[in-house]
Amino acid sequence: MKFRYLFIAALILNSSCFAQDSLMFRKIADEILLRGNCYDNLHVLCKTIGHRISGSPEAAKAVEWGEKTMQQTGADKVWLQAVDVPRWVRGYENLQLQYGKGKYKTVKMLSLGNSVGTNGKSLTAEVIMVKSFDELNSLPAEKVKGKIVFFDYRFRQDFVNTFPGYGDAVKYRGYGPSAAAQKGAVAIIIRSMSTGADDVPHTGSTHYVDSIKAIPAVALGNFSADTLETACNSGTVHARLESNCRMLPESVRSYNVIGEIEGTEHPDDIIVVGGHLDSWDVGEGAHDDGSGCVQSMEVLRTIKALGIHPKCTIRAVLFMNEENGLKGGLAYADSAKAHNEKHILAIETDAGGFSPRGIGLEMPDKQKEKICYFRKLFLPYGVYDFEEKEGGADISPLAKQHVPLAGLLPDSQRYFDIHHTNNDVFEAVNHRELELGAVTLTQLVYLVSEYDLK
């Protein structure tokens, strides 16, 4: 049924129409809450493979696991899509700080992803603290030259949704090294992009500007950053860094994992739902983004289990290399274009396996209204927020092909406590929260397929 016909029908039969969909929404929820297996799948991924940075042996195992698990959903077709990915490795790393004339003491740290290291040598220099790029830029070059810049920028805790806080702070992770190197710095230390009241360092990708020297970049947890801040305010601080992290010269062949249920009425209209299979090389990539992977597969499993024959084609995609290259998302979009595929909606789930609260909609108002028309169906499932314009990184390359994008918006309060850390493990995921996210995704996919909301 096209939307305009639906709309006319709805004026007359509004309640009965919603009643039917409401019933299907309930069936979807029951199937996942009572018989779902996304939580068990996440357990296997986290505990038998663990973290899985692009190009690593673990990432290769995760592809195998993904292909097998995708087949178990009952998908009509499962295949791998080749992607060449960068391979960054960490190796041994150690940071010591000396306050005044005290002893050098090791602090908890993580090199930022993509960072260069000290090639195993020891790099020792004075630390200069700045609160912002503005403060850095206001300093004369001789005050920065040869120093290690400490970007002491705090994650703003006053945002209710933590993602804008992350967006605000993450520039220091992304562009800190080049900004500091441009003024002659030899390395940088950042305060982690963290909401945590703890000492947990967070990794995550940094980027080097081509024309500027690449210098090592490391992150401290909030408590260590507090201590360093106090020390910098009261005297001289030196740092001694040894790190072996490096980008390997050769890319590695890897894969997106794709599963599909063919549509019965509009097989050429594709709805894609996905998360990313790679993670950083710490923790177990449980929330980021094992959760999104198992939820995406749960959508296919649930459709099959309920005997739904979707009108449109439904695809689940486990994208490779979201964290440090986006090669999987780019390859998927390239392939879609090359094969002249028609995607009517792309949905990403990459904000953690927490209680769903909304669906971000990155699409023209006309399409947004079509989805929002059904918003009250989502309300009993705690999903009320349709105001954010938010898709996701892996599906973002499809925007060039004018594909409408959507993103699952879970509760954001805990995400940046554990994002990119050793604490992002299976135990940090609650089974009901994870499952409810899969419920929302399946409900959305069902609606869009049923009503062809293009």
Add this chain to the structure above:
Amino acid sequence: MKFRYLFIAALILNSSCFAQDSLMFRKIADEILLRGNCYDNLHVLCKTIGHRISGSPEAAKAVEWGEKTMQQTGADKVWLQAVDVPRWVRGYENLQLQYGKGKYKTVKMLSLGNSVGTNGKSLTAEVIMVKSFDELNSLPAEKVKGKIVFFDYRFRQDFVNTFPGYGDAVKYRGYGPSAAAQKGAVAIIIRSMSTGADDVPHTGSTHYVDSIKAIPAVALGNFSADTLETACNSGTVHARLESNCRMLPESVRSYNVIGEIEGTEHPDDIIVVGGHLDSWDVGEGAHDDGSGCVQSMEVLRTIKALGIHPKCTIRAVLFMNEENGLKGGLAYADSAKAHNEKHILAIETDAGGFSPRGIGLEMPDKQKEKICYFRKLFLPYGVYDFEEKEGGADISPLAKQHVPLAGLLPDSQRYFDIHHTNNDVFEAVNHRELELGAVTLTQLVYLVSEYDLK
């Protein structure tokens, strides 16, 4: 400003009126998210006192801590309200199960609160499993007599909000012992009131019907209950219980802790916000209900810190003995009646320190509408649900005096994983989630005081 004037004004000045309140909502959020101390207070309560069952030395310490912490909020007046509470003690307890002719093996368990014990003796009997009261009642008495009844009723996971699931299952904890004893059983084992995919037993209060023999009652975690279910389905099971829990004959003098900021225009109109200070004798009572206590005090601190001079009197109450007697809530209501106090709203926060999602309103529609008129102010803080009729246990005795009741409704997904268990510890509380609950409470108190929504 009375509501009817406000309403007329609002028709004309709707946006500017909301804009002012919206600004105050933002100030409240900034104060708590950036300078709040409820998380630190919770840390002190959990780590220096820990669990604090009514009548225990720890509960007495918690009263002292509560009084001191209440004073630190800057409250105009702080006092203790005497309450005589029951004193239940656990002591050593051990449950062993024997499957078929195998060895007796100890399983993880907790006696239910208020339960009688075996007086240190060993009670051994065959286990008979029933799925429901109906099944129990359909059995001939001779099949139950002398046996230990295993109530194998599962917490329903298909409810999206977990509280109805708890309400559905908890009757087996509350009335299981008397129902079984009436048929001649000598003890009961229940499957915990738990959403957990784990083996964590949950305690919580049971009640004995006066005319029926009181028999011991214990709870198993879900995994142990699964094992016992399988064993009961396939053969004979015996249990050996030894427990020393008992209700002491004498009640103990304890206290509600009360703090107050006097209203500037309507000092006789009281708004009360509270949680309960007692907990079960396991874990640290962090979510249940240390969170509610520190949030309630945070309301007073924030009002003082922002220099708000509330029109009505604002009270924070740390109620004693919610878990096994409600003596604190009853004493507070009795005192309110005796002193002819006029409560215009009573708010409870006793559903965990999780992300706030709504405010339950247990009051006539007319008053409900007055609060709901402002609902869009709460939306940027993730609070969207005003549909539940939900106050709280401690404030429920005020209902007889026709006091409108409200309850903070946090996200409910994780609560019944840890409720009444050894896992209800400080580390299970996220600082931002806890703080956002305090934000919602302060915003609500501010609105009701400002617009005198009676």
